[in-house]
Amino acid sequence: MNGSEPISRRRLLTGAAAAAGGAAATSLLGACNAGSSGGSGGKVTLTVMFSAADLPKESIADFEAKNPGIKINLLEFDATRLNAMLASGNPPDITIGAAVGSANTNARGLATDLTPYLEKSRVLRKEDLQPVNNSFRWDGRRIGQGAYHGIVKDWSQDATLWYNTALFDQAKVPYLSDSQPTDYDELLAIAKRLTVRQGGRTKVFGLGVEWAWTLYGPIATMILQQGAQLYNGDLTEVDLTTAAARRAFGWFVDFGRSGVGPTSLNPLPDGSDQSTFSAERMAITQDGYFFGGNFVKDKALSGRVRMAPAPIMGDKRVSPCYSGQGAWIPVKAKHKDEAWKFMEYYMAGPPAETRAKSGWGLPSLKSLLPKLPQDLPYQKQAYSVAQRELQYLAPLPDSPYITVDGWNVTLDKHLQRAIKNQQSVDAACASVTTEINRLLKQGKERIG
Amino acid sequence: MDIGKTRPIAAARTATGRGTLRGPRRPRPGNGAAYVLLMALSVVFAGPFLWLLLAALKTREEWVAVPGSVLPDQVQWSNFTQALTDVNFAAYAMNSLFLSTTYAFLITLSSAAVGFGFARLRAPGKRAMFLVVLSTMMLPQVLTILPTYVMFSRLGLVNTYWPWVLWGLAASPYLVFLFRQFFAAIPRELEDAAIIDGCGWPRIFVRIFLPLSRPVLITAFLLSFTWSWGDYIAPALLLDVDHTTLSVAITSWYKDPHGNGIPTVQAAAATLYIMPVLLIFFFAQRHFVRSVVGSAVKG
Numbered sequence: 001m002n003g004s005e006p007i008s009r010r011r012l013l014t015g016a017a018a019a020a021g022g023a024a025a026t027s028l029l030g031a032c033n034a035g036s037s038g039g040s041g042g043k044v045t046l047t048v049m050f051s052a053a054d055l056p057k058e059s060i061a062d063f064e065a066k067n068p069g070i071k072i073n074l075l076e077f078d079a080t081r082l083n084a085m086l087a088s089g090n091p092p093d094i095t096i097g098a099a100v101g102s103a104n105t106n107a108r109g110l111a112t113d114l115t116p117y118l119e120k121s122r123v124l125r126k127e128d129l130q131p132v133n134n135s136f137r138w139d140g141r142r143i144g145q146g147a148y149h150g151i152v153k154d155w156s157q158d159a160t161l162w163y164n165t166a167l168f169d170q171a172k173v174p175y176l177s178d179s180q181p182t183d184y185d186e187l188l189a190i191a192k193r194l195t196v197r198q199g200g201r202t203k204v205f206g207l208g209v210e211w212a213w214t215l216y217g218p219i220a221t222m223i224l225q226q227g228a229q230l231y232n233g234d235l236t237e238v239d240l241t242t243a244a245a246r247r248a249f250g251w252f253v254d255f256g257r258s259g260v261g262p263t264s265l266n267p268l269p270d271g272s273d274q275s276t277f278s279a280e281r282m283a284i285t286q287d288g289y290f291f292g293g294n295f296v297k298d299k300a301l302s303g304r305v306r307m308a309p310a311p312i313m314g315d316k317r318v319s320p321c322y323s324g325q326g327a328w329i330p331v332k333a334k335h336k337d338e339a340w341k342f343m344e345y346y347m348a349g350p351p352a353e354t355r356a357k358s359g360w361g362l363p364s365l366k367s368l369l370p371k372l373p374q375d376l377p378y379q380k381q382a383y384s385v386a387q388r389e390l391q392y393l394a395p396l397p398d399s400p401y402i403t404v405d406g407w408n409v410t411l412d413k414h415l416q417r418a419i420k421n422q423q424s425v426d427a428a429c430a431s432v433t434t435e436i437n438r439l440l441k442q443g444k445e446r447i448g
Numbered sequence: 449m450d451i452g453k454t455r456p457i458a459a460a461r462t463a464t465g466r467g468t469l470r471g472p473r474r475p476r477p478g479n480g481a482a483y484v485l486l487m488a489l490s491v492v493f494a495g496p497f498l499w500l501l502l503a504a505l506k507t508r509e510e511w512v513a514v515p516g517s518v519l520p521d522q523v524q525w526s527n528f529t530q531a532l533t534d535v536n537f538a539a540y541a542m543n544s545l546f547l548s549t550t551y552a553f554l555i556t557l558s559s560a561a562v563g564f565g566f567a568r569l570r571a572p573g574k575r576a577m578f579l580v581v582l583s584t585m586m587l588p589q590v591l592t593i594l595p596t597y598v599m600f601s602r603l604g605l606v607n608t609y610w611p612w613v614l615w616g617l618a619a620s621p622y623l624v625f626l627f628r629q630f631f632a633a634i635p636r637e638l639e640d641a642a643i644i645d646g647c648g649w650p651r652i653f654v655r656i657f658l659p660l661s662r663p664v665l666i667t668a669f670l671l672s673f674t675w676s677w678g679d680y681i682a683p684a685l686l687l688d689v690d691h692t693t694l695s696v697a698i699t700s701w702y703k704d705p706h707g708n709g710i711p712t713v714q715a716a717a718a719t720l721y722i723m724p725v726l727l728i729f730f731f732a733q734r735h736f737v738r739s740v741v742g743s744a745v746k747g
Contacts, residue, residue, distance in 0.1 A: 052689050053703050073607070074689040076700050081685045084597035090606075201514050269512055270711045274704070279509035294704070 049092035091330035099135035099324035106138035107400030111149040150328035154361030156288030158322040159310035176308035194283035206260035208273035216407035217322030222248035226314030235399035256419035293360035319392035401443030504716035531717035552673035554616025563627025
């Protein structure tokens with residue numbers, strides 16, 4: 001172009017449009033890279049897949065300040081994404097998972113053996129771990145012994161009860177004992193007395209069992225409490241046609257038919273007991289110690305709630321943990337040492353102390369137990385109940401060949417049919433046995 | 449208006465008992481029932497949104513109360529405040545907006561180009577290719593989730609917005625079909641004249657076909673924007689917490705410390721979340737209806 005040639009209006013507009021387009025494309029390309037976890041100035045980028053609600057930004061900033069060579073890239077936990085990441089051979093460096101049910105993950109060889117790290121650590125010590133962590137142990141055949149493959153973040157004695165004293169007073173029902181467990185049949189009878197119906201609808205539920213959360217936990221516990229076993233020796237078969245299993249299953253059928261509490265046939269709008277219990281529309285909920293965290297800000301309700309021991313079916317007291325959320329490091333993680341540093345910080349550092357003080361669950365470390373809140377009367381009462389229940393903790397059986405979800409879906413399906421009188425309890429237990437054994441066989445064939 | 453021309457037609461219509469073209473309409477016996485049916489359908493379609501809005505204005509206790517009340521006892525605007533402050537709502541909304549706009553813009557253009565090819569160009573196997581493209585509509589998205597993740601992971605594109613750019617450039621079978629049907633109905637004389645004037649196919653596409661297809665362009669943009677705006681799976685799989693979208697934030701983060709959702713705050717956030725899409729549809733519905741109806745009858 002001749003330098004002295006005047007620029008035409010069309011050419012000017014074309015040039016301007018091209019420049020604007022170029023700028024837009026450049027910024028688009030830049031924006032597209034915004035989330036890239038590429039190099040960050042020589043720092044190690046630690047990919048942490050947690051629930052963001054469990055890992056506030058303040059904790060991330062504190063950890064990064066204390067570990068200047070590590071930058072955290074937080075991914076929201078999503079089971080599908082975790083499976084995709086594991087399948088692609090590019091897993092997160094550390095992720096969350098439940099201790100109960102970890103046998104499946106461990107048998108598939110997905111989790112790193114943390115024992116060498118624990119033996120060297122001055123922060124997380126084996127002798128300080130609560131026994132609930134044993135559900136993360138795996139010796140190649142069963143849980144409870146062998147190497148640690150995860151550390152529990154916090155946990156609850158999930159079969160313990162919370163109840164509303166005002167609703168007990170209205171129904172003229174004596175309060176539950178702080179130290180002695182209530183028999184399950186008696187509990188159902190109490191729930192019937194506490195249930196209030198109005199105009200064909202239930203105004204107050206007598207008892208909630210968090211049906212939507214787990215059925216495997218309470219039914220396995222009931223079987224243990226009767227001194228029976230759910231699985232055979234090598235965890236490849238179950239038998240729910242035993243008297244103990246039929247009694248446990250039958251209790252849930254009676255519960256469903258009585259209408260004293262929500263089930264999958266009559267679910268709550270938000271799926272958990274919390275809103276309904278807080279609205280004083282549920283007299284008892286089987287929800288564990290953590291549930292007390294809900295009442296701290298509700299001054300009125302906190303004066304009307306009490307915790308009670310896990311109910312019992314049989315002679316053996318068992319107060320189990322149904323889940324025990326914790327963290328584990330995938331075998332193919334790229335930054336295991338940094339992930340362990342994060343594990344130490346999260347499980348024994350300031351976040352662990354904050355969690356313990358909040359009362360949202362029991363701490364995973366014995367040394368943190370005294371930090372549990374005892375300022376309010378209900379917190380003191382719950383603390384003493386929880387302390388007494390510790391001695392009755394027993395791990396739930398966990399076969400590597402089936403997931404807890406597999407159990408829950410099968411149990412729910414046959415409980416629904418039995419509640420609707422479409423099959424007897426005996427027939428339902430036989431069907432559950434057949435279907436679970438089929439799943440176990442498939443799992444065994446996959447894992448070997 | 450040429451009245452002289454319309455009168456005979458009106459007279460003819462009156463004579464055949466079918467009413468006039470412009471005269472006052474006589475109520476037909478079926479109209480009342482049709483209006484009742486339409487009103488009932490309106491309630492059915494608007495009901496969930498109204499329910500969501502009312503839930504957003506209640507306390508958590510009112511939400512589960514029995515007997516429940518339709519209207520909140522005391523309107524809880526605080527649910528909206530909490531929805532905006534508990535998570536960085538504005539930042540996630542911007543992420544959603546950026547992602548949806550980029551994706552919708554690219555996929556509209558790429559689908560138009562592919563649709564143009566299928567409608568107006570000649571090539572061996574074109575019909576078979578078109579059937580292959582259409583058959584991919586039958587493939588459920590859930591089947592491709594894991595392979596897609598693995599592919600993007602190996603390309604190093606996870607935690608970036610590049611997958612949306614690539615999806616945008618890859619065209620959508622449904623939109624290709626929509627554009628193909630629309631372009632097929634445009635008179636061939638237009639492109640013949642352009643060819644005689646020396647226009648190449650790209651220029652014919654850009655200068656003639658795209659300007660004529662405004663309704664279908666708007667519809668395609670609207671459909672793809674709405675799809676991307678409402679998508680949960682892809683951002684949950686591919687983006688980290690800082691760069692994810694509003695759909696993931698609303699689903700995942702309005703929770704108490706033990707992970708139980710706070711339904712009233714989620715309802716408030718969801719109400720805000722669907723507002724932009726409702727507004728866009730409200731203003732663009734004329735084009736949307738026109739293009740869908742047009743594409744259905746042409747071919």
